[in-house]
Amino acid sequence: MKENQLDMSTEFSRNVDELLRGARAEDCNVLSGEYRANLEFAERLARTRFRPDPSFQASLKQSLQRKLAPEAGLKQRLRALLPRQEQRPQYAPRAALVTARWRLALGGLLVLLLVGGIVLGWRSASTVLAEDGVVRLLRLRKQEVVLLMQEAYRLRIGAKLPEKTAEVYLTVAEAQAVVAFPIRVPAYLPPGCHLKDVRVLEPSAVVADYRYLDDRYGFGLVSILQFQRFNIKGEKQDLFFEVGEGTREEILLFLDRKPAILATGQGWRGVRWPGKKGYIVVWEGYIVNWEDGDMVFSLWSTLPREETLRVAASVR
Amino acid sequence: MAEVNEATFEELYAHYLPRLFNYMIYRVGNRQLAEDLTATVFEKALTRIATYRRDRGAFSTWLFTIARNVIVDHLRQQARAEMVNLDDLYETAAPGTPEAQYLRQEELARLYTGLNSLAEREREIIALKFAAELPNTRIAQVVGLSAENVGVILYRAIGKLRRRFEEENER
Numbered sequence: 030m031k032e033n034q035l036d037m038s039t040e041f042s043r044n045v046d047e048l049l050r051g052a053r054a055e056d057c058n059v060l061s062g063e064y065r066a067n068l069e070f071a072e073r074l075a076r077t078r079f080r081p082d083p084s085f086q087a088s089l090k091q092s093l094q095r096k097l098a099p100e101a102g103l104k105q106r107l108r109a110l111l112p113r114q115e116q117r118p119q120y121a122p123r124a125a126l127v128t129a130r131w132r133l134a135l136g137g138l139l140v141l142l143l144v145g146g147i148v149l150g151w152r153s154a155s156t157v158l159a160e161d162g163v164v165r166l167l168r169l170r171k172q173e174v175v176l177l178m179q180e181a182y183r184l185r186i187g188a189k190l191p192e193k194t195a196e197v198y199l200t201v202a203e204a205q206a207v208v209a210f211p212i213r214v215p216a217y218l219p220p221g222c223h224l225k226d227v228r229v230l231e232p233s234a235v236v237a238d239y240r241y242l243d244d245r246y247g248f249g250l251v252s253i254l255q256f257q258r259f260n261i262k263g264e265k266q267d268l269f270f271e272v273g274e275g276t277r278e279e280i281l282l283f284l285d286r287k288p289a290i291l292a293t294g295q296g297w298r299g300v301r302w303p304g305k306k307g308y309i310v311v312w313e314g315y316i317v318n319w320e321d322g323d324m325v326f327s328l329w330s331t332l333p334r335e336e337t338l339r340v341a342a343s344v345r
Numbered sequence: 346m347a348e349v350n351e352a353t354f355e356e357l358y359a360h361y362l363p364r365l366f367n368y369m370i371y372r373v374g375n376r377q378l379a380e381d382l383t384a385t386v387f388e389k390a391l392t393r394i395a396t397y398r399r400d401r402g403a404f405s406t407w408l409f410t411i412a413r414n415v416i417v418d419h420l421r422q423q424a425r426a427e428m429v430n431l432d433d434l435y436e437t438a439a440p441g442t443p444e445a446q447y448l449r450q451e452e453l454a455r456l457y458t459g460l461n462s463l464a465e466r467e468r469e470i471i472a473l474k475f476a477a478e479l480p481n482t483r484i485a486q487v488v489g490l491s492a493e494n495v496g497v498i499l500y501r502a503i504g505k506l507r508r509r510f511e512e513e514n515e516r
Contacts, residue, residue: 038500039493042474042481049478067500070507074475079370080363085380090358093387 037064044068048075195228201237204229210257210324212237217343219243219336222251233257241332249314249331251340258323284342289319291338317341354391361408362387364477368409371472372416374461382419386412406483409473413487459509467502474499 040058045068048054054065054072198204204227205212212227212235221243228236234256242248280291293315314331317338326344330337365386369379389411397407460468466488473484481492481499488495 038496041500041503042496045474045499046480049475063504067503067507070510071475071503074471074503077475078363079367079376079379079476081366081380081383082376086362089362089380089384089387092384093358093391094354096388096391 037061041067041071045071045075048072195230195236198227198229200224201227203227204235204237207232208235209233213255213324213326213344215239215251215253215340215343216345217339218251219246219332219340221246230256233259246332246336250329251332251337252329253344254327254329256325258320258325282338284317284319284338287319287321289317289341291334292316292318357404358387361405365408365412367476368412368472369416371460371476372468373419378419382412382415386415389415402486403483405477405479406486409477409479409483409487412477413469459506459513462509463502463506467498467505470495470498471502471506 041064044052044054044058047056048068048071054068196204196207201212201214201224207229209232214237218239219241222239222241225238225240228238230236234254237253237255239251239253240249241251282289282291314329315334315337317326317328317330319326319341326341328337328341328344330340332340362383366379366383369382369386370376373379373382386408390408393411397404401407460471463471469488470484473479473487474481479487481495484495485492490498
């Protein structure tokens with residue numbers, strides 16, 4: 030009996046290690062009904078990731094780097110502005126180039142100060158290098174911010190979803206009466222697209238559902254979730270952007286100068302039949318996630334990409 | 346003895362920060378506290394890096410032993426009930442609908458409550474397995490048990506947690 034239990038737990042640990050490496054419970058060797066249930070639960074845990082805030086990651090890293098090499102202050106500060114090579118190899122050559130340019134630029138400026146402008150011909154070369162370096166650094170900094178934002182949202186978990194009844198209103202005005210913030214609506218909707226209803230999840234969170242039916246785009250949906258970063262009790266609320274399993278593509282862009290993430294995703298629902306569980310894809314489309322001040326938005330749409338972005342950019 | 350240069354630091358930081366933070370969340374259930382404790386562990390590891398010896402074990406074992414000691418020190422100072430702050434949990438949702446993503450947080454809060462109801466050793470082993478992603482042999486070194494023992498406790502703890510979570514779902 031004890032040996033059996035040992036075998037089972039050894040096999041279970043082996044399966045969990047596989048799950049942590051990305052395998053699925055259904056691919057694992059299953060020894061009994063309870064074992065299967067435990068394994069499926071372990072799969073859910075294996076997919077749960079609590080991630081630190083990007084700002085925390087960056088500040089801790091900086092503080093540790095200072096301790097590691099206090100004499101290299103300037104170098105470290107400059108390097109902290111650049112994307113990390115091991116995570117984003119596509120930027121690494123550019124980052125190295127910028128560092129080299131900075132060195133060149135600083136050296137050039139120093140020489141200029143020493144010579145005091147006697148050799149005027151040097152002015153243009155070093156100034157151009159310095160300006161170019163600054164511009165490139167600023168550009169990279171912007172990319173870095175968006176990438177950090179993307180990292181924060183690159184989270185996922187697979188699990189059964191709880192059911193919760195939301196209050197449903199047929200107009201934005203009716204929903205507005207019970208919501209603690211001004212509900213924003215798209216100023217642009219493609220022809221044939223109209224509001225279906227507004228679901229109030231909480232006074233600080235609503236989902237507005239739109240449907241369309243026309244000759245050009247056929248039938249589909251546009252769904253806009255919006256909520257306050259802090260609810261009426263002052264509690265922080267986070268949206269968990271779907272850029273995980275059902276996502277094939279992610280693009281970083283700017284919506285009216287606000288960083289946003291456009292993802293290709295799938296909406297699916299869990300189904301269950303005797304002894305089995307599964308998912309069916311109910312639609313495929315685009316997801317746009319962005320923040321504006323205290324508000325967080327997630328727009329899901331089966332419209333074409335350009336139309337989706339046009340609708341998202343018009344939400345005010 | 347080990348030395349840390351910039352490149353090694355970058356690599357270690359990128360690899361272990363998410364796991365360490367995840368482990369801290371499993372243990373204390375509060376983002377702010379998890380960040381503080383993660384920073385403490387990294388600072389301790391950096392100042393003590395010269396004492397790490399490769400021939401005595403893997404770096405992950407050494408690092409999570411420090412993390413465990415930091416937790417033990419913290420638990421001595423704080424009453425456990427005060428540390429649980431479910432509102433601070435920060436997690437993702439399954440794909441489905443935007444509404445479903447929003448609701449997902451509640452389920453995670455229930456999961457966390459279940460974790461909190463386990464015995465200290467069970468919770469420790471689940472955290473080292475699922476958050477720190479350590480193999481049983483290394484968990485065994487951190488907690489001072491045999492790898493087989495870790496496997497048995499892990500299996501039982503997962504069963505217990507699953508049942509509690511299901512009971513909670515049925516209420």
